[in-house]
Every structure is written in structure tokens, then in C-alpha cells.
Amino acid sequence: xxxxxxxxxxxxxxxxxxxxxxxxxxxxxxxxxxxxxxxxxxxxxxxxxxxxxxxxxxxxxxxxxxxxxxxxxxxxxxxxxxxxxxxxxxxxxxxxxxxxxxxxxxxxxxxxxxxxxxxxxxxxxxxxxxxxxxxxxxxxxxxxxxxxxxxxxxxxxxxxxxxxxxxxxxxxxxxxxxxxxxxxxxxxxxxxxxxxxxxxxxxxxxxxxxxxxxxxxxxxxxxxxxxxxxxxxxxxxxxxxxxxxxxxxxxxxxxx
Amino acid sequence: xxxxxxxxxxxxxxxxxxxxxxxxxxxxxxxxxxxxxxxxxxxxxxxxxxxxxxxxxxxxxxxxxxxxxxxxxxxxxxxxxxxxxxxxxxxxxxxxxxxxxxxxxxxxxxxxxxxxxxxxxxxxxxxxxxxxxxxxxxxxxxxxxxxxxxxxxxxxxxxxxxxxxxxxxxxxxxxxxxxxxxxxxxxxxxxxxxxxxxxxxxxxxxxxxxxxxxxxxxxxxxxxxxxxxxxxxxxxxxxxxxxxxxxxxxxxxxxxxxxxxxxxxxxxxxxxxxxxxxxxxx
Numbered sequence: 001x002x003x004x005x006x007x008x009x010x011x012x013x014x015x016x017x018x019x020x021x022x023x024x025x026x027x028x029x030x031x032x033x034x035x036x037x038x039x040x041x042x043x044x045x046x047x048x049x050x051x052x053x054x055x056x057x058x059x060x061x062x063x064x065x066x067x068x069x070x071x072x073x074x075x076x077x078x079x080x081x082x083x084x085x086x087x088x089x090x091x092x093x094x095x096x097x098x099x100x101x102x103x104x105x106x107x108x109x110x111x112x113x114x115x116x117x118x119x120x121x122x123x124x125x126x127x128x129x130x131x132x133x134x135x136x137x138x139x140x141x142x143x144x145x146x147x148x149x150x151x152x153x154x155x156x157x158x159x160x161x162x163x164x165x166x167x168x169x170x171x172x173x174x175x176x177x178x179x180x181x182x183x184x185x186x187x188x189x190x191x192x193x194x195x196x197x198x199x200x201x202x203x204x205x206x207x208x209x210x211x212x213x214x215x216x217x218x219x220x221x222x223x224x225x226x227x228x229x230x231x232x233x234x235x236x237x238x239x240x241x242x243x244x245x246x247x248x249x250x251x252x253x254x255x256x
Numbered sequence: 257x258x259x260x261x262x263x264x265x266x267x268x269x270x271x272x273x274x275x276x277x278x279x280x281x282x283x284x285x286x287x288x289x290x291x292x293x294x295x296x297x298x299x300x301x302x303x304x305x306x307x308x309x310x311x312x313x314x315x316x317x318x319x320x321x322x323x324x325x326x327x328x329x330x331x332x333x334x335x336x337x338x339x340x341x342x343x344x345x346x347x348x349x350x351x352x353x354x355x356x357x358x359x360x361x362x363x364x365x366x367x368x369x370x371x372x373x374x375x376x377x378x379x380x381x382x383x384x385x386x387x388x389x390x391x392x393x394x395x396x397x398x399x400x401x402x403x404x405x406x407x408x409x410x411x412x413x414x415x416x417x418x419x420x421x422x423x424x425x426x427x428x429x430x431x432x433x434x435x436x437x438x439x440x441x442x443x444x445x446x447x448x449x450x451x452x453x454x455x456x457x458x459x460x461x462x463x464x465x466x467x468x469x470x471x472x473x474x475x476x477x478x479x480x481x482x483x484x485x486x487x488x489x490x491x492x493x494x495x496x497x498x499x500x501x502x503x504x505x506x507x508x509x510x511x512x513x514x515x516x517x518x519x520x521x522x523x524x525x526x527x528x529x530x531x532x533x534x535x536x537x538x
Contacts, residue, residue, distance in 0.1 A: 062432055065432070065435070065436050067432060067435050067436070090432070090433060092430050092432055092433045092436075095429055095430040095433070097429075100480055100481070100534075101303070101480075102480055102483035102484060102485060102486060102488065102489040103303075103425070103429070103485070104484060104485035104486070106485065107425070107485050108425075108426075108429065110422075111421075111423075111426050112422075112426055112433075112434075114422075115422065116422075117417065117418050117422060118421065118422055118425065118486045118487075119299070119417070119421060119487055119489070119490040121487060144484075146484060146485075147429075159433075
């Protein structure tokens with residue numbers, strides 16, 4: 001993986017705040033999806049968002065992406081005090097492809113990063129550019145595969161490569177581990193760690209896989225319509241809030 | 257047109273003889289303009305799972321013609337174009353604003369449009385037979401001026417395709433992802449729906465309302481069986497549409513069947529062939 005960093009995020013970035021969310025609230029009609037959500041995301045951090053289905057994880061992501069109206073504030077802070085909206089790389093929850101869809105990885109990728117119509121013969125330069133992006137996630141060999149023929153892990157890598165082009169300040173991944181097998185999961189997590197150290201960016205991801213949290217996440221947010229607990233993985237996983245949300249005390253074994 | 261006539265006269269068909277059968281020559285040119293148009297739109301109709309939607313648009317176009325006739329317009333087609341475009345816009349809006357499954361939304365719109373059309377057409381005990389020509393379509397009745405109009409539409413659609421196909425494809429794959437990359441998802445889909453609306457309405461008179469949707473679905477449905485990427489997909493889809501268009505017109509000339517139906521049957525046959533020879537999808 002080639003190392004190239006943002007010109008505008010020098011040493012000043014280290015530890016300074018990248019994303020400040022204050023008192024965020026989101027309503028769909030009369031249904032309150034999120035309220036009183038406040039947290040900070042620092043540069044170079046990997047923050048994991050956990051919570052049951054329907055807790056508002058995807059909504060929180062789409063709010064940060066500016067796609068859903070909200071109350072409260074979302075502030076971005078770049079190094080050097082620049083507060084303009086940063087680039088956010090978004091890896092959506094695995095989109096579904098029919099096996100037969102005639103969309104190749106190259107088609108999908110070039111449609112997203114260039115204006116060149118994908119139904120015309122492709123220029124060599126564009127192909128090289130796409131191959132270069134895929135190489136960042138060790139996915140060069142996938143370029144001519146159909147999207148529908150990719151495995152869960154391969155699809156996530158393609159989506160990740162796309163989110164890294166152009167290089168974002170913040171990377172947001174919506175359940176990147178769903179539909180990925182054990183090997184793919186380890187590969188993906190190693191890759192995120194590699195990305196975090198090679199590029200100056202912060203990573204926010206949602207997951208249901210608590211076993212691996214401790215290995216890569218710096219901070220865990222427990223979300224159920226509001227932030228119930230924030231802290232290092234071990235602390236959050238051991239907290240009473242976590243046990244209550246996931247009903248861990250209701251099983252045969254009783255309270256852990 | 258003169259240039260076209262002199263070109264056609266080089267063909268070895270009996271109707272191609274100089275100075276005769278102009279309706280057939282016009283029809284051939286019209287087919288050559290309409291078929292790539294449908295082949296092109298077809299790719300996105302299939303990719304975006306809108307085949308039911310394009311069917312509903314045809315129904316709303318019929319309603320437009322009924323309203324236009326009621327108001328006594330000389331050419332009710334413009335009324336129909338306007339109404340179909342409004343229908344397309346409204347439909348896209350409802351689909352974006354509600355969480356209803358899109359086939360339900362389409363069903364609601366489609367049945368309302370048909371009911372309204374029949375209601376208006378049969379007001380005062382009016383006879384429905386005058387609308388039969390729209391249902392079946394007659395490509396032989398096409399006039400040079402209308403071919404010009406179709407050619408302009410083809411040009412506009414090609415420009416639209418060049419400018420917005422990427423965004424449209426991305427929107428159909430994942431709206432939130434497309435949005436995060438700066439694609440105006442709603443407007444992309446609205447403009448595309450309106451393009452289908454205009455094309456369906458304008459060509460309805462010649463192709464026939466009952467079979468027009470098959471032209472929007474079959475070329476790409478067959479192409480999808482063979483294509484591995486978007487370039488092949490477009491190529492197969494447009495080629496299939498053009499070849500079936502010409503073959504259908506010839507068949508219709510020789511045995512007197514409806515051209516629209518003949519074209520559709522050729523396409524259906526082609527679909528069956530591609531289905532048998534489709535690449536094994538692991």
C-alpha cells in the first residue's frame with residue numbers, strides 16, 4: 001500500500017478533534033430515531049458503534065453524511081482550524097446485486113469516480129486508475145469480475161477501495177463485517193488498521209461482532225437511540241448498560 | 257428524406273423500387289430510429305427494476321390521449337406527453353418519500369391512470385373503438401415529420417445518457433452511496449422516468465400500447481443473459497432491438513401482421529435463445 005497523506009493534515013492533526021457531534025437528534029415523522037447524541041471522533045482513531053438493530057446506527061451515519069435533516073450540531077475540524085466540510089468516505093451496508101447483473105467491478109468503480117460514461121469503450125488511463133485504487137485493498141484481480149459474483153469479503157474490499165478514492169478525512173463503514181467469513185474479517189480489520197496508520201484519517205464503523213472489538217477499536221459507542229456508554233472496548237463490554245441492551249442477564253446462566 | 261429514399265432504393269426488395277411504397281420506406285427509417293432508442297432505455301429499465309413502471313407509464317399516456325381527445329385537441333399526443341411526464345415525476349416523488357414497495361406504488365398509479373382513461377374515453381356513452389389504433393399501433397402510418405421528431409428525441413436521449421448514465425447506475429445500485437458521492441439521486445431518477453414517459457408516449461401510436469413495454473424490457477433482458485459488463489450490455493441490447501425491429505417490419509410486410517407484435521415476438525425468441533446460452537452464473 002502506497003503511503004500518501006493529506007497535505008492539510010500535518011502534525012497539528014494528531015489528537016485534535018476531527019468530528020464533534022453535539023446534541024444530535026433525528027426524527028422520522030413522529031418517530032424519534034436519535035436524541036441527545038454527542039461524541040467526538042479524533043484523527044487516527046477507530047471508533048466502533050454498537051447497538052441492537054433499529055438503534056439508529058445507519059441513521060446516524062447518514063446524518064453525518066448530510067443526507068438526513070437533524071437537530072443539534074455536527075462540527076468538523078480540520079488541522080489548521082479549517083472548518084469546511086471534510087471528505088467522508090462511505091462504505092454502505094452491503095448492497096445487493098443479482099448474480100446476473102452485468103455490472104463489473106470496473107463499471108461500478110469508474111461510474112463512481114469519473115464522468116466517462118461506462119457504456120463506452122474505456123480509456124486505458126481510467127482502467128489504470130481503477131486498478132490502482134483496487135490495489136490499495138489488494139483487490140487488483142477483481143477488476144473484471146461481476147459485482148454479483150464477488151464474495152462478501154471481496155465486495156467489502158471493493159466498497160472500501162471506492163471510499164478511499166478520493167482519500168477522505170473520515171471513513172464511515174456501515175456494518176463492514178456482515179456477510180464476511182472469518183478469514184475475510186481478519187483481512188478487512190487488518191486492512192483498516194493499515195489504512196489508519198498509512199493515511200491520516202479517522203474511522204467510524206458499526207458492527208455486531210464484539211469479539212474483535214478489543215483488537216482494533218480505540219473507542220466504542222453503545223447506541224440505542226441515544227449514547228448509552230462511551231469508552232474503551234473492554235469497559236463498554238463489561239458495563240451494565242451493555243448487558244441490559246443485549247439482554248445478557250436473561251439467559252440460562254443468569255447475570256454474568 | 258430524399259437522401260433516405262435514394263438509399264433505400266438500392267435495397268433488393270420489391271417495395272424498395274423507386275417512386276413507390278413510401279410508407280414502407282418511412283416505416284423502415286422510423287424503426288431504425290425507434291429501436292436503438294428503446295434498446296438504450298431498456299438497459300436502465302432492467303438494471304433499475306422498472307419494467308412494471310414503464311408499463312404503467314404507457315397506461316398514463318393512454319389517459320393523456322383520452323383527456324386530449326376530450327378537450328378536442330387536434331393532436332392529443334402533446335397532452336399525453338405532458339401528463340406522462342407529470343406522472344413520472346409524481347411517481348418518483350412518491351417512491352422517494354414513502355417506504356412503500358415500488359411495485360405497490362406503481363400498482364396504485366397504474367390502476368388509477370387506466371381507470372381515469374377509460375372513464376374519460378367512455379363518458380357520455382363514448383365508444384372505445386376509436387382508441388384501438390393506439391392499443392395495436394401502426395408503424396406504416398408514420399410521417400416524415402414524426403420521424404424527425406423521433407430522431408430529435410433519440411439525440412436528446414443519447415446526450416442524456418452520456419451526461420448522466422454513471423450517476424443513474426450508481427443510484428440504482430445504492431442511493432445512499434450515490435448521494436455520498438455527489439449524485440442528485442432524486443433528479444437523476446426523475447429525469448430518466450420523464451425520458452421514458454416521453455419516448456413511450458410519442459412512439460405509442462406506431463408501436464402499440466399493448467406491446468410497447470416489451471420493447472423496453474426484452475432487449476436488455478436478453479442482453480443481460482450474455483453481457484459481462486456495461487459495454488457488452490449496451491451493445492447487445494441495442495443490436496437486438498435494431499435487428500428485431502428490422503426483421504419484425506419485414507415479417508409484418510410479408511404476412512400482414514402488426515409490426516409491433518412481430519418485433520416483440522422476435523425479441524422474445526431472442527430472449528429464449530440467450531436464456532439457453534447464458535453464461536453459467538456460478
